[in-house]
Amino acid sequence: MQDIVIMYHYVREKESWTGSVPISPEDFRKQIEWAKENYEIISPDDMNKITKKPKCIISFDDATKDQYTIAYKILKELDVYGYFTVMSAPLESGVVPIFHLVHTVLSHINDEEVWNELNAKFEIPDLTEKSAYYSYEPNVYRRYNKYVFNFLLDEQSCRRYLEEKVEKLYGSIQSFIKAFYISIEELVEMKENGMTLGVHCVKHLPYKGDAQEFYNTEIAPCKVFMQQELGITPKWFTPAFGGGENAIQMRAELEPILRANGFKGAFTTIEDYTILNNNNFWFNRFDCNRLKSIQ
Ligand SMILES: [Zn+2]
Incomplete structure (x- = not known):
């Protein structure tokens, strides 16, 4: 058994959200129960912890409201921690991707x-x-x-x-925006209850090939927003679209810039097992809707 990271987007009833592919609250709960039984569910900051079972991180992209009203509540009930990532433009300047x-x-x-x-x-x-x-x-x-x-x-x-x-x-x-995204107050509450918050993006733009420019426009302003509004200096990053078409180039070029700016690691959309320790920087993730392949 190897370590895994599971990637979640919408956690809500499928009938209420046909424009994308959510995981239902019931299936979400079952997956977390499965993960809890087979893995040690950890926060990104606990990567170097020695555990009896292989490790698992529960990760969320986009910070939509359902992640607060449904997923976060279930995680609390099951007494495990999740890693949530912030997209700052909707909350800061009213721009929705x-x-x-x-x-x-x-x-x-x-x-x-x-x-x-x-x-x-x-x-x-x-x-x-x-x-x-x-x-x-x-x-x-x-x-x-x-x-x-x-x-x-x-x-x-x-x-x-x-x-x-x-x-x-x-x-x-x-x-x-108020109905669709986790609010600043709710993010603070999640942080205070042990959830890890990382950077997702500012406007959810794809990586176009200039790493410093990408850092300056899509990462740094989100980091500053989190410092000012949430009182957090984020250490973890999850790129929008996993880096998209230029993912390989992005991972190579962005890593030194992220490291220089205090980031400890980042998460991909490569569907594979991963090794959760601080010697690595990029960590692969299984999409929750395709987890059946390893269950
Ligand atoms: Zn996203």
């Missing part, structure tokens, strides 16, 4: 309706072939919509369309 707007709109509005609206607003070519990229989506309109949002529209048009929808659903972007 596009993919969260997409998940929200697709969870609330019928796909055919969205597709018809997009066609009325924009010049959309035939997407039959291109949308095959999303062939795992059973609904063909969902495939088209995702393709349009993620590949066809420029960020500004995309944002304008999606924000208008979200404003209709929630009243305003500010009230959406």
Whole structure:
């Protein structure tokens, strides 16, 4: 048996959140119980601890509200600690990354309706072939919509369309942020109850190849936000999209900069076992929805 890190995003009922792939609260509880039985669940700061069982870290990306109302409550009940990561732009400057707007709109509005609206607003070519990229989506309109949002529209048009929808659903972007993300007060409470908080990003931008620039724009401002608002100097980092297309380059180039700025380690989206000790810097993670392969 080797050490593992499990990666979680949304922890909520599947029917209430069809725009993405959440794990249900019940399945989440079962997984944590399984992990607790087979591993020693630790905080990142306890990596060098000598344990009888292999070690496991429970990690969360994006700091959405369900992680506070559902996951954190379950972790407390089961008396284990989790590692949560902060995205500062929504809390600090009211900017929501596009993919969260997409998940929200697709969870609330019928796909055919969205597709018809997009066609009325924009010049959309035939997407039959291109949308095959999303062939795992059973609904063909969902495939088209995702393709349009993620590949066809420029960020500004995309944002304008999606924000208008979200404003209709929630009243305003500010009230959406309040409902959708863990608040500063809640993050402080989590910290005080032993949860580890790390840096995820500022705006959830992909790594484009300039490590110092990436550190300055996507990492440092989040670190400062956490120091000022949460009273924490973060030591752990989880890159957005795992670094995306440039992940290998990112890991090599960013590591010395992170180390120089006091970070002790960071987490990937490479699906594999890992060795949890401080001699390593990058740690692999299994997605919770694909954990069956090792259970
Ligand atoms: Zn993320």
